[in-house]
Amino acid sequence: MTFLQRSMSKLARRWLGYLTLAAILPLLAHAQENAGPDYDDILQGFADSERWLTYSGDYSGKRHSPLTQINVDNIQSLRPEWTFQTGTTTRGRGFETTPLVDAGVLYVTGSNNYAWAIDARTGRAFWQYRRNLPSDLTYGASAPVNRGFGMLGNSLFMVTLDAHLLSFDRRSGDILWDVVLADYHQGYAATLAPLVLDNKVIVGISGGEYATRGFIDAYDPATGDRLWRFNTIPGPGEPGSETWPDDPEVLARGGGGTWMNGSYDPELNLIYWGVGNPNPDYYGDLRPGDNLYSNSIVALDADTGELRWHYQFTPHDLNDWDSNQIPVLADIEWQGSPRRVVMLANRNGFFYVMDRVNGELLLATPFTATTWAREIGADGRPIVLNDGSKGCLPDPWGSTNFMPPSYYPELGLFYLTARETCATYVAEEPTFVPGQSSFGGVVFIDGDQGSGALRALDVQTGDLRWEFPYPSPTFGGVLTTAASLVFAGDHEGNFMAFDAVSGENLWHYQTGSRIWGAAAMTHMLDGRQYVLIASGTTLTAFALPAQ
Amino acid sequence: MKKSPETKRSLIRFVTWILSITAVMYVSSVPAQQINPLESDPRAARAGGVLFRSQCATCHGGDAKGITGIEAPDLTLIWAAVGTTDERVFQTIRNGVPGSIMPAHGFTDPETWMLVSYLRSVAATGATEFSGDAVRGSGLFLSNCARCHRVRGEGGSLGPDLSQITSRRSAAALVNSVREPSATIARRYHSVSLVFEGLSAGASGSRQRIQGTLKSEDAFSIQMMDTNQQLRAFMKADLLEFVRESDSLMPAFSRTDLSSAELEDILTFLQSQL
The missing domain is CATH 1.10.760.10 (Cytochrome c-like domain)
Structure with a gap:
């Protein structure tokens, strides 16, 4: 055998080896590996009790789990199982995440763009990720929060404070791709949990306090390529631009952030997304008109991003009442016939029920004592009593906010965290400096008059069924479970459970820090039901004592 | 030789550059500026x-x-x-x-x-110079105020520490807070009254009523200081009564309780302790 022959033979053997390995590896992988959830799994929502695969648990935004192991009779025994310390604080805000869970592993994002894979049994981390953030963050510096991962297969998706979208390998925490959503220097940031649909990752953007222009984007989960973009503030001449001054500069800095998660109706193939305040927040003289689509809900075709319908809650907003609340989708009986509705409790103090096929307004009633309007007229527009000049309006944080509410279908009750506040707004013409916020005025909040409450609303009438008062205005979210339980958190740090029917407080645990922006999630593992809540710098898992 | 416009521009650029470098060097050689250069603007x-x-x-x-x-x-x-x-x-x-x-x-x-x-x-302007008798004021402070208020580590804790108060409040505000203490009550000094079942030996079921200042509360508990200056905490569910008083625990000192001259003496004493 010549040298050349020997070499060729060696090469051939090596290649044969590679080919064999290549053929076997996928089989091995398939046999041993959990390939992760696909779109159908997410579509099934709560069907697999050991999984929580999307921010609200399913696409509807109800945050209503079918789990019943923890119930009104045994909840007194609920106790912390473990606490995970993130080691990162959230300047002035909260630990706002909802963990995802699959195959005993929690996937958790934290403040300052930390993230972890955590053993759901012990609270021990498999890996930690920390993004090397630039020192000149804009909006991301004032609200360094994150609300969670999206998941598809072995990929995780997370947005960042410097306005990127990242894909991770969920097994290692390695970055698969990294795309820029917008230029953070201008004021943009991103904080929500990506919404994963069939072959699409939907995200929104923060930064409406700056001279920015909001949008909702869809990305290819495999490559990070952008599939479509919906601009929440129209361009010159586009539909909606007639509600703005005829000035491209005003439109380009019109605000309309989309910083909180939307919901999805797979049958209608529509996504529902809340849009934030126009910019400047308090000073309206530079932007006469309704300022669409600020402070609206938009229903978009999931395949194209085209607008199907919209409804504006607060035309020409002067109070920073973003409409970035979770749209809650439900199929209910409405005046004798079935209706597919979307429900939303707004920062402006009104609770809205709308037909989600066409956007028809069915109900709008106030849920806090103070608001700006007497009622919503037959034309769907508010009848404004107090534009802010008469004092005592809900503060800029609103009568409720992004903290998730929950809907209990069997009871027909919508549970939300209400904030009773008293604020006076003084507008002041701003200057527009890229990277500097332009609120356009100042707000005086009367701290002595603030309080909060967990409220249960009858969705047929908006009537208050029961409430549990909190000592101060609260930002904690709500989870309900089919065992007639409501889990909620408050500003004083209590994580609590209530009887969903009577409102009786059944259990509480002092977590040591205000619960801000976070709502609980729940899942089964080893035959036990766990309930998790983020608070301060910790994530705590609760369960009944092991049998 | 006549300089071409091109050469002139280069020269100007060069001189500008030299000047800015000099300026940068000068600025960087000076430690952080200590005086507000805009003070008079x-x-x-x-x-x-x-x-x-x-x-x-x-x-x-x-x-x-x-x-x-x-x-x-x-x-x-x-x-x-x-x-x-x-x-x-x-x-x-x-x-x-x-x-x-x-x-x-x-x-x-x-x-x-x-x-x-x-x-x-927007700095809170301190009081003007008081001209009373600081020594007499010291005695008056001890007999009227020191049970609840501290100055330089001496005195009680039920009310706010007054060591710096004369530099933080105007004379009118100071007088007003003595004459009408309930008009404005500082955070963590709001008064509460509680009634609960006592647990003293042989006397279970005996009701106790206490007063104090509310330090903190959540939906289930309160943390307070009672009038004996003990920190105490209660579960709200255990309280038979829980009243948020609108009046401060501090008594209002009328002119017969404390003359204007005596008040001036006390304030002079407080100012002397700064």
Whole structure:
């Protein structure tokens, strides 16, 4: 055998080896590996009790789990199982995440763009990720929060404070791709949990306090390529631009952030997304008109991003009442016939029920004592009593906010965290400096008059069924479970459970820090039901004592 | 030789460059500026106010007095603290307070000085010079105030420490807080009354009523200081009565209780202790 022959033979053997390995590896992988959830799994929502695969648990935004192991009779025994310390604080805000869970592993994002894979049994981390953030963050510096991962297969998706979208390998925490959503220097940031649909990752953007222009984007989960973009503030001449001054500069800095998660109706193939305040927040003289689509809900075709319908809650907003609340989708009986509705409790103090096929307004009633309007007229527009000049309006944080509410279908009750506040707004013409916020005025909040409450609303009438008062205005979210339980958190740090029917407080645990922006999630593992809540710098898992 | 326009421009560029380098070198050789260069410019405080309301008011409030529930201090009081200088405030704005929620800020130097000017303009003005008898005031303070108030570590804890009070409040505000103490009550000094079942030996079922100042509360519990200056906590569910009093625990001192001259003596004593 010549040298050349020997070499060729060696090469051939090596290649044969590679080919064999290549053929076997996928089989091995398939046999041993959990390939992760696909779109159908997410579509099934709560069907697999050991999984929580999307921010609200399913696409509807109800945050209503079918789990019943923890119930009104045994909840007194609920106790912390473990606490995970993130080691990162959230300047002035909260630990706002909802963990995802699959195959005993929690996937958790934290403040300052930390993230972890955590053993759901012990609270021990498999890996930690920390993004090397630039020192000149804009909006991301004032609200360094994150609300969670999206998941598809072995990929995780997370947005960042410097306005990127990242894909991770969920097994290692390695970055698969990294795309820029917008230029953070201008004021943009991103904080929500990506919404994963069939072959699409939907995200929104923060930064409406700056001279920015909001949008909702869809990305290819495999490559990070952008599939479509919906601009929440129209361009010159586009539909909606007639509600703005005829000035491209005003439109380009019109605000309309989309910083909180939307919901999805797979049958209608529509996504529902809340849009934030126009910019400047308090000073309206530079932007006469309704300022669409600020402070609206938009229903978009999931395949194209085209607008199907919209409804504006607060035309020409002067109070920073973003409409970035979770749209809650439900199929209910409405005046004798079935209706597919979307429900939303707004920062402006009104609770809205709308037909989600066409956007028809069915109900709008106030849920806090103070608001700006007497009622919503037959034309769907508010009848404004107090534009802010008469004092005592809900503060800029609103009568409720992004903290998730929950809907209990069997009871027909919508549970939300209400904030009773008293604020006076003084507008002041701003200057527009890229990277500097332009609120356009100042707000005086009367701290002595603030309080909060967990409220249960009858969705047929908006009537208050029961409430549990909190000592101060609260930002904690709500989870309900089919065992007639409501889990909620408050500003004083209590994580609590209530009887969903009577409102009786059944259990509480002092977590040591205000619960801000976070709502609980729940899942089964080893035959036990766990309930998790983020608070301060910790994530705590609760369960009944092991049998 | 006549210089061409091209050469002239290059020369001007060169000279400009040299000048700016010199300026940079000069500035960088000087340690952090210690005096507010905008101090005498009345527009600075106004511009600083605009900046403050857009960039700082979320935590410190539109009037710089802080917001209840956010642990950001009342900035109108910072100048009363020993060691507060323009430069120190400048550095705090620039660098933030490590370990707290106060971040570093990327304002330019002039913007930062404008903020300093604004904070100077809203500083709580201390009382004017009192001219009473500090020695007599000391005695009056001991007999009337010291059970609840402290000065330089001496006295009680039921009411606020008064060591710095004369530099933080105007004379009118000080007089008013003695004559009408319930008109404005500081945070953590609101009065509460509680009734609960006592647990003293052999006397279970005996009702106890106590008063004190509310320090903290959540939906289920309260933390308070009773009038014996003991820190106590109760579950709300265990209380038979829980009343938030509108009146302060501090008695109102009328002119017959304490004459204007006597009050002046006390304030003079407090000022002498600064």
